Amino acid sequence: MKFRAEIDVMPKDALLDPQGKAVTQSMGNLGLTEVSDVRIGKHIRLFIEADSKATAEAKADEACKKILANEIMESYSVEVVEA
Amino acid sequence: MKFGVVTFPGSNCDQDMIYTLETSLGQQVERLWHKDTDLKGVDFVVLPGGFSYGDYLRSGAIAKYSPIMKEVIAHGQKGGYVMGICNGFQILCESPLLDGALLHNDTQKFICKNVFLRPKSRTAAISKGLEAGKAVKIPIAHGEGRFYAPEDMMKEIYQNDQVLFQYCDEEGNVNDRTNPNGSLDNIAGITNKGKNIFGMMPHPERAADANLGNTDGKLLFDSILNNI
């Protein structure tokens, strides 16, 4: 079966995210004062051939740990759905 | 001593490093290709600067899976010498032969200029030969050079005297104003516990040829050659 994994990789909360900070500031300048704490990460989409959703999730998790995220500075979350 | 300089797809300081080692320092250099599976008997491996795999995903993240990296990691773990400059440092942190990670500069911009460095630990071969407290002028050129390590890791780094260089001013003062990229404690380079693996963002190979008007970088290479 083919599964689609939607992965979010975010800078860890403890880290300064200069890009997010700059965007937060510009929100103020745009008059969107209600917006706060912008943090910018990346979204990765990939496809996995696997017997079950659980296996696909395990594969996606392995990919995150091995290469897609650097856990010193990033956290990630994975959502797997049937493609 | 035989040096080996690794070329990854996207490396662009490999030839500069080879030129510095061969021409400015008269050393024997083996060219290593990322698809190689042995180190061809080199004693000292250099991972040069550049944009391995375009720095796509994260700097150094893809290069760490190049075939040669298995050998480089084994070499480093056995106590063999490994040095990573700029992108090479990023690869070493990813691999992870060195602690910490290199984040986007806090300025959000790539930055290329001369900076000053002060040796902190002088127990490693690369910094032993430098004068304590005296600044050396070495250029930087990176977009992702903000050194970071979690608190517990930092504690160990300090306990083991692993900080090699800090960004400073011409007089050797280390403060926020002399920090070009937001690195934790102005850290520009670190070593491992065993002091056989060195990583630094600045480019000493760009400051080793008298034609270019600055040879401070040569002091680091001389220190390596005199202390290994």
Next chain:
Amino acid sequence: MENNTQELATVDQAVELGLLPEEFELIKEILGRTPNFTETSIYSVMWSEHCSYKNSIKWLKTLPKDGPHMLVKAGEENAGLVDIGEGMGCVFKIESHNHPSAIEPYQGAATGVGGINRDIFTMGARPIAQLNSLRFGEIDKDKTKWLVKGVVKGIGDYGNSFGVPIIGGEVFFDKCYNTNPLVNAFSAGILEGEMISATSSGPGNPVYIVGSATGKDGIAGAAFASKDITEESADDLPSVQVGDPFQEKLLLEATLELGKTDAVVGMQDMGAAGITCSSCEMSAAGGVGMDIDLSKVPTRQKNMKDWEILLSESQERMLVVIEKGKEKIVEDIFEKWDLHAEEIGVVTEGGTINYFMHGEKVASVPAESLVLGGGAPVYDREYSEPAYYQEFKKFDINSIEEPADLKEVAVSLLKNPNIASKRWVYEQYDSMVGTRTMTTNSPSDAGIANIKDTNRALAMTVDCNSRYVNADPEIGTQIAVSEAARNIVVSGGIPSAVTNCLNFGNPYNPECYWQFVGAIKGMSAACLKFGTPVTGGNVSFYNQTVMDGKEEPVFPTPTIGMIGVVEDKSKIMTLDFKSKGDLIFILGDSHDDISSSEYLVSYHGVNESPAPFFDLEKEFALQEIMKGLIDKQLVNAAHDCADGGLFITLMEMAMYNNLGFDIVTDAEIREDAFLFGEAQSRIVVGVNEDQEDDFIDFMFEQGVNYTLLGHVTKGKVCVDDDQFGFVNELKDIYDNALGQKLS
């Protein structure tokens, strides 16, 4: 709706594709039949201004092309090639990417950098240094800030990753560029072995496409003309081309490796009009034809149509003709670098190019009929002198009251974005990769790249003060060439050759065309004088904005890229004052002239004045003397007097080592003109006190005026005993002004 590109094209379609009705008739005549849609698309791109130079070639042909160092004829290859001694050649070129950058500054500028570097390494040369010349609108506008940030980041991200340093350039702001910025990128490479020519030959030889896969980039115009566009297909048409510097770096290494083998017959980069242009130009150059199977081209998107593949402008691709039997060499090299190398065709006898798709012939065109110098149309455009030209000449300096506080003027100029340090820009570029940049730690007027393992170095510069060119196209362009030569000479080099990037408005507007013609005449005169042939470059028309229903062109901007050879590296001249007490002289004449100066425009708000004082003969004499002074090592610093005038020149010389200066002005000349006027042909030099006599003895025998201005101080800046401040305060203003304006 089924696409049927085999149907015969109509004149309406041809017009929509950008052809003139008479051009469509000409195509019918050439082919002896009515072309189909695909063929019409091919003609439309090949006969576009961009590929055919149809509105400029008549005048471009009048530029001086011959010089003792020329290794290929101007315009025959992707870039110019000149001999720089010791068996080496320099391949160099400048190119514009104005319109793409106006739409999407980041990718527009990035792909411009990619394109110019491909032109260099396609010829087998390794690029060693880049320059760029950027022009934007008023800096206070949000749109300008967005454009500046995007363009600079685009150039940086592409060039930094590709790994070729940017060692100089210019950035200029004026409201005429508000909606149409100019992005001109220059690259220079060193050729150590054989040149790879953009010529196809040898019927039977295989044709390869190498590099990236082909997508639907840059075909929107043709797609809309094809009339079978659906909403769905419009969605997948990228309006922006995305650069991939990583791919380009691999392509560079693979190409240079290939160049060292004997397998390559010819190679051409795919820029505008992609496969079409490269296959036609290479074939026409070699007098052969090609059979190309478009279905073999690796594509990024599914179900691409034949004409989409033909016209695609996807980046990082090249067409290579290989000697039959040596395919394996090519395939191995490209595999080593993880790149596509796909055999897509074969060289044929005769001059016809046949394009096939899944076995069916989709187009058949004679190569010669499509190219510049062949069947492409050549037009003689009308031109007429605009009224403003004479109006500007009526300017009288006496109409401008001299300000009471010249210190205030000085500070306003130091922080003027056209004069202030461009540090904010260039620190985002890797200026040192390659370990050749000699001007990082020893600044000169030109960028200087070390030629390793020789006693030589390569000096290079890009220059154009477009305000002068607007005021007087002919004189202004002479000044642009002269300033470029002056920058090279003052750095210790000998000017060698020129590449140009001609940015103008609409060629169908006679007043714009008058500017173009004037610029070409001025360039010819100056290039002849300095012995610097024009090796190539590009023309960018239609740089304009429609304001209140009226077309407003940008300032005519013929950017000059010049290279020069430094034969003895030990004699490179730097611009910084060396130590306190050194004497400061100015070579050349001072004039009561503030015409077209930054001072007149920005401080007094006067935009209508002629070009500043200039005399080509005097300029040449000055440069010859400068060469002598450097050769005899009689000066320890030299800097040409340019934008902002003498005061700014002195500041630039002083700031590098945190020194100051104490000078006296000339009683015969208005003080504001003396300090801030931009009369040409002046160079400021620093002379060590011990060498004063030798310097004077040498100058005494020359026919050029020189004046002692004063001396270098520890940090105080003084004019006629009037304190202008301390160097560190002034430097702070100069260093940070641009960054502050852009934040």
